[in-house]
Amino acid sequence: MATAYIGLGAWCLLHPQSVIALGFTPKYVTMANATTHLFARCFGAQAMTCGLLLGTSEMTAFSFTAFGLAMIPYLGWNFWFGIGPAKGMVNKLMWLDFVGNVFFMSGSLWCANVLREEA
Template identity: 90%
Template sequence: MTTPQRLETVRRVQTAMATAYTGLGAWCLLHPYSVIALGFTPKYVAMANVTTHLFTRCFGAQAMTCGLVLGTSEMTAFSFTAFGLAMIPYIGWNYWFGVGPARGMVTSLMWLDFVGNVFFMGGSLWCAKVLREEEGLLKE
């Protein structure tokens, strides 16, 4: 790939991540009931209440803010690296509730969350690598 193609791919990955955050955040904000019903097992769905729905909406609003910032910022190699490394706790959450000690709380659909988090981490670290390489070429 040529340098302009690589940089365009970085922008596309950034846009895809921003769109995912914004879209899924909007879903949590606007329809928390379906998010809870699809994401949690019946035992835990039965315990959902007004506070649970409020927290789901707050989570959605934060995700939308993250998507907005990600979609409108000029990301650098450092910021992509920080964003990628910030996915580690989310991947840990996927492990803990998916196959670890808290297994049984979330439905099997949560593997999609794991795949998304791995995409965010891998995509961010790849973008950081490309930008570092491009910065190195510019300095020579």
């Protein structure tokens, strides 16, 4: 998980225009400006910080459970912009974000369960 967060975060930080072009519909890509790029870079820096924390911390069953449950709002974001009221802002490629969020949530909860069984 750390590698994914660091890698994708670095992509947002270093090449925000390509992330915006790949993730949003043409209507919103044309509205992108310096502020949009700044927000994408901030998002990338935050993701890299999360990856650094995941990669250097000793994760416990509680940590994995907390991280897994923390993914729930991201699934809400996927719903809101994918099929909910804000549908049409992101393109179909963003469903990969949904798949990744489900993977991170289920993987975290599975790791928490394995660590509890080990204890």
